[in-house]
Amino acid sequence: MQSDLEELRITQKELENLSGLDVNEVFVGGAWRPSIIRYPKRLLSFVMTEVFTFGLILIFCLPIGLIIARSFGGLTGDVSSTAQFLQTSFGASVASALLWNFYMWQKGKGMKILAHLLDEVDKHNEIIAAVDVIDELGSVKNSTISLIDRKEVLAALTATRESLVCALMTEKILRKHKRFIARRHELFNNIETNLAALQNLQVNNQADEYGQLLNEALEIGMSVHQEIRKFER
Amino acid sequence: MKYFAVLITLLRDRTLFLEEIRQGIKIESKIVSLLISSSIFFAIYGAIIGANSSLPQVISSAVKLPALYLITLIICLPTLFFFDILFGSTLAFNQYAALILTTVSVISVLLFSFAPVTLFFLVSIRDYEFFLLLNIAILALTGVIGVKLFYQGMQFVTEANYKTFKSREPLVKLDEAENPSEDFVSVKDAIPVEDKSQRMRTRLLQFWLFLYALVGSQLGWTLRPFFGAPGEPFQLFRSEIESNFYQQVIRIIFTVLGLQ
Numbered sequence: 001m002q003s004d005l006e007e008l009r010i011t012q013k014e015l016e017n018l019s020g021l022d023v024n025e026v027f028v029g030g031a032w033r034p035s036i037i038r039y040p041k042r043l044l045s046f047v048m049t050e051v052f053t054f055g056l057i058l059i060f061c062l063p064i065g066l067i068i069a070r071s072f073g074g075l076t077g078d079v080s081s082t083a084q085f086l087q088t089s090f091g092a093s094v095a096s097a098l099l100w101n102f103y104m105w106q107k108g109k110g111m112k113i114l115a116h117l118l119d120e121v122d123k124h125n126e127i128i129a130a131v132d133v134i135d136e137l138g139s140v141k142n143s144t145i146s147l148i149d150r151k152e153v154l155a156a157l158t159a160t161r162e163s164l165v166c167a168l169m170t171e172k173i174l175r176k177h178k179r180f181i182a183r184r185h186e187l188f189n190n191i192e193t194n195l196a197a198l199q200n201l202q203v204n205n206q207a208d209e210y211g212q213l214l215n216e217a218l219e220i221g222m223s224v225h226q227e228i229r230k231f232e233r
Numbered sequence: 234m235k236y237f238a239v240l241i242t243l244l245r246d247r248t249l250f251l252e253e254i255r256q257g258i259k260i261e262s263k264i265v266s267l268l269i270s271s272s273i274f275f276a277i278y279g280a281i282i283g284a285n286s287s288l289p290q291v292i293s294s295a296v297k298l299p300a301l302y303l304i305t306l307i308i309c310l311p312t313l314f315f316f317d318i319l320f321g322s323t324l325a326f327n328q329y330a331a332l333i334l335t336t337v338s339v340i341s342v343l344l345f346s347f348a349p350v351t352l353f354f355l356v357s358i359r360d361y362e363f364f365l366l367l368n369i370a371i372l373a374l375t376g377v378i379g380v381k382l383f384y385q386g387m388q389f390v391t392e393a394n395y396k397t398f399k400s401r402e403p404l405v406k407l408d409e410a411e412n413p414s415e416d417f418v419s420v421k422d423a424i425p426v427e428d429k430s431q432r433m434r435t436r437l438l439q440f441w442l443f444l445y446a447l448v449g450s451q452l453g454w455t456l457r458p459f460f461g462a463p464g465e466p467f468q469l470f471r472s473e474i475e476s477n478f479y480q481q482v483i484r485i486i487f488t489v490l491g492l493q
Contacts, residue, residue, distance in 0.1 A: 022262050024235065030261055052236070052269045059272055060307075063300035063456055066470055070455075075470070082469055 002135060005128050008157050010121050010164060018168040019114060020176070028115055031108035035119045053100065057093045065089040113227050114171050117164065120220045124160050127216050131157070156217040159194040160224075166190050167224045191228055195221045239266035240338055247382070248389070250335065255390045260327045267334040268303070274341035275299035279459070281351050282368055285361065286461025293469060294459050301456055302337050305449040306330075313441045320437060321430040322391065332390065336383035343375040361463045362489050368460070369482060376449075380442055387438055391431065450478040 012023060021029030026036055026045045036042040069075040069085050108115070131153060170187045198214075198221045239262070243250045254260065276295040283294030314329045324332075354367055453459070457471055 022259055024262075027262075052272075055276075056268060056272055059276075059296055059299045059303065062296050063304060067455060070470060085469075 002132070004154060005132050005135070008154070008161055009125055009128050010161060015118065015121060015168070018165060018172060019118075020172050021114075023118060028111055028118060029107070030104075031111055032104050033118065034108070034112070034115050035122070050097075050101075054093065054097045057096045057100070058090075061093040061096065062089045065092065110175075113230060114168075114175070116227055117167050117171060117224065120223050121164055121168075123216065123220055124157070124164060127160075127213055127220075128157060130213065153213055153217075156198055156214050159197050160217045160220050163191045163194040163221050163224045166194075167228055170228060188228060191225060195225050236266040236269045239263055240270040240342065243267070243335055243338060244342065247335075247386070251332075251386050251389050254328055254331045254335075255324075257325065257328060260325075260331050263331050264327065264334060267331070267338045271334070271338040271341035272299040272303065274338075274345040275302060278341075278344040278348055278351070281348055281355065282364075282460055285355055285364055286458075286463070287467050289467040290458070290461035293467075294461075297456050297459055299341075301449065301453050302340065305445065305452050306333055306337055308448050308452070309441065309445045312444065313438075316437050316441070317434055320433045322434065324390065328390075332386055333383065335386060336379045339382055340375045340379035343378060344371065347371045347375070361460070362485055365460055366485055366489055369485070376446075380445070384438065384442065388435070391434055454478040454481075 015023045019029070023029075025039075025042050026033060026049060032046070033042075036046045065085065065088065066075070069088075075081050075085050131150075135150075166187045198218045250263075254263065275298045279294040279296070279298030280291045282298070283291040310326075310330060310333060313333070314326050317324070317329070351368065351371065354364060358364065454477055458468055461467065
């Protein structure tokens with residue numbers, strides 16, 4: 001990847017610094033990311049995490065249940081008492097797993113906006129990856145594939161990046177303090193300016209793959225703008 | 234699905250990993266990753282030792298072995314945490330949990346590395362007593378290595394914290410020196426007190442490790458059978474509660490040596 005594109009990418013480390021939370025493909029700040037259902041790879045990670053978590057709960061519930069049941073004489077060693085013990089332990093494990101999922105869901109409710117912004121960051125990084133692929137194809141000898149105006153695409157991506165960074169910073173500040181912050185108007189204005197710049201670029205370039213990339217950048221910008229508007233309400 | 238990547242980071246660069254724990258970097262994700270990866274390794278080894286008997290024993294041991302290590306950890310962790318903070322530690326509970334989980338994870342990886350050897354003896358020698366003794370030796374060896382690493386890790390983290398404290402101390406005192414109050418304690422006087430509490434924490438750690446071994450072995454005894462006695466039907470637990478782990482080890486050694 002070329003250095004200018006590399007600089008435009010929003011890395012996981014940067015995301016963690018900006019949001020102040022642990023961020024990965026499946027979790028954000030210890031809660032599920034809603035986007036897991038849209039990507040098969042993430043869905044698989046989610047399912048595996050659920051399986052491992054249930055396994056872990058079983059590992060704790062079964063032996064602790066065994067010790068308790070033995071101490072209180074509820075486990076005599078015959079088949080019926082063993083079956084009853086296993087049923088109770090499994091029931092307790094399933095209940096614990098459901099409780100844990102409910103907790104994750106509740107936790108995730110407070111991070112809807114952040115989760116949406118993270119999805120936009122993913123899209124932004126995907127566009128950069130697409131530009132990189134076009135660059136690579138263009139570098140092949142006798143190739144006709146190339147971005148018509150790479151500079152403008154980079155300008156659009158820079159604006160998108162700035163908007164996303166501003167939005168993530170705003171979300172972090174508001175999430176942490178949840179009270180009026182004087183700087184937020186400045187951040188909102190910055191996002192508005194970037195969006196206007198993106199819309200201007202979009203008007204001038206409607207056709208070709210370059211226009212399509214701009215469209216995607218604009219969509220991200222619009223989405224960020226909408227999320228930020230939710231803060232203002 | 235980066236649980237194993239966290240474990241690999243721990244194995245490759247333990248110092249960096251411990252430093253991250255000391256600084257409180259990504260503690261929750263470290264705890265979750267280490268819990269999951271160590272449970273899987275323990276479950277695999279547990280299944281192997283249970284394979285000496287029957288399929289239900291395989292499943293039972295695959296649950297019991299991770300439980301043995303993780304429940305011991307849960308039982309002993311509050312003791313370490315509260316005693317340590319009483320003697321001046323600044324680490325949080327989750328940092329202690331992550332620290333001790335590094336030990337449990339290292340033990341699980343070591344056990345997993347012994348799995349082919351255990352499997353080989355399981356297949357080649359159908360001798361219950363020998364298999365039992367071999368596994369006790371492997372569990373003891375991995376436990377000793379794990380505990381040694383934990384001891385070093387705790388020393389590293391508490392000493393690094395102490396150094397940070399020492400380097401910060403004069404700055405605080407300089408401000409106070411302009412307005413010395415009656416209850417002002419000089420830096421010279423302050424450091425030996427910290428040294429003392431550091432020594433106390435080291436002793437406390439040694440006592441805690443003894444307690445950990447004691448709880449672990451007793452819990453192991455309570456959760457048995459892990460191996461399943463030959464010729465006997467599957468048992469989820471042993472009904473008799475008398476005797477203890479150490480008596481049993483001595484009895485097995487005597488049996489193997491033909492003294493009983």
